[in-house]
Amino acid sequence: MDAETRVYAVIGNPVRHSLSPTMHNALFKKYSLNAVYVAFEVSRENAREAVEGIRVLGIAGVNVTMPLKEEVARYVELSEDARAIGSVNTIVNSNGKLLGYTTDGIGARRALERFTTLEGANVLILGAGGAGKAIAYELSKVASVVVLNRTVEKAKALEDFGVKGDALTPENLEYYLELADVLINATSVGMNEDRSLVPREMLKPGLVVMDIVYKPLITRLLREAKEKGCTIVDGLWMLVYQGAESFKLWTGIEADVELMRRVALERLG
Ligand code: ATR
Incomplete structure (x- = not known):
């Protein structure tokens, strides 16, 4: 120096x-x-x-x-x-x-592109906070995006980006996950805790699952996704x-x- x-x-x-x-x-x-x-x-x-x-x-x-x-x-x-x-x-x-x-959105996009193709993919994002918003905006340029959020108004507010926003309920989760190629946890759930918003049985082989949480590196969502044969992308x-x-x-x-x-x-x- x-x-x-x-x-x-x-x-x-x-x-x-x-x-x-x-x-x-x-x-x-x-x-x-x-x-x-x-x-x-x-x-x-x-x-x-x-x-x-x-x-x-x-x-x-x-x-x-x-x-x-x-x-x-x-x-x-x-x-x-x-x-x-x-x-x-x-x-x-x-x-x-x-x-x-x-660069938050593009960071998520590049991380996913390391493991999969996003063009035309169905992406399901959980969370419409700062991170969820940035990711939804960026991915909506290339993919078809649905955002589910506990506070539904915040998900609906993202519809300006051409994404679909809805409430994070068990029924919606099951419905949209059935259609999804890529699932992203953009909530803080799983950070320093062994908790996941997605019931294990809803995860199917072939799904790409990304978590924005990186403490722990392998969250409960990612661990269960791996066990079910999904491709996992950690928050790091x-x-x-x-x-x-x-x-x-x-x-x-x-x-x-x-x-x-x-x-x-x-x-x-
Ligand atoms: P960040 O900038 O990391 O996105 P944030 O803006 O505080 O942080 O957003 C946190 C996200 O996690 C929000 O989508 C929040 O949902 P609400 O908008 O309803 O608050 C979500 N979140 C946090 N705890 C949650 C929980 N227990 N269940 C569901 N969603 C949760």
Whole structure:
């Protein structure tokens, strides 16, 4: 590190367990870039000042995480995708002009495309929170998407993207799962708990099942899906690919996702 070192960061709260510094610093090293990636704990009340800080300090690129993704979108110039979902997870500092992007949806798409073809597929997403929305928006560009959510209004609100929104009930789950090629858990259910929204008997061989949760890496949903002969895609793949998309926006380099996953797994222990 020297006076020329470019600084990158993740802002949000909590950030102390973020895997982003681990993944991006490994990439900077691999590609011999004079850059460092750090974490700044920022509360929602300080979002505006934090964005100003990026500008005045000349921080080269930033990932934005909970609870700032929507708030930060008010203070930067938005890409078409970021505008559509009203959320920013990546900022590019282009000579003082801050450009806001979202790579959550494309991260999920690339992760899935590693294992399956999405063109024309029937995709069922559980959850219409920030993650569900980003994924539904991106996948609706290539696939036929249904979103089920506990709070039905939030699922219905996504119909602007040309997806079908409905309530997360056992009947709807059974009905739409019968038609699905791909199932995605975009809720927090299963995080640090052995619980799944999908009864085991509803999972069928050939289904591709992705979970956005990566703690544990193999959630109950993924474990049961694997037992039933489904293809499984864990949440770390989505995290790695969203990071790779951010890295590409900052450096133009197609990141080594295997390296990112390896160092993230080491960090997770
Ligand atoms: P994120 O940004 O990770 O998507 P979020 O915006 O808080 O987080 O969204 C959490 C999602 O998990 C929501 O879809 C939420 O459903 P509601 O909109 O009805 O709150 C869903 N969720 C959380 N706990 C759930 C549970 N026990 N059963 C069903 N859905 C749940």
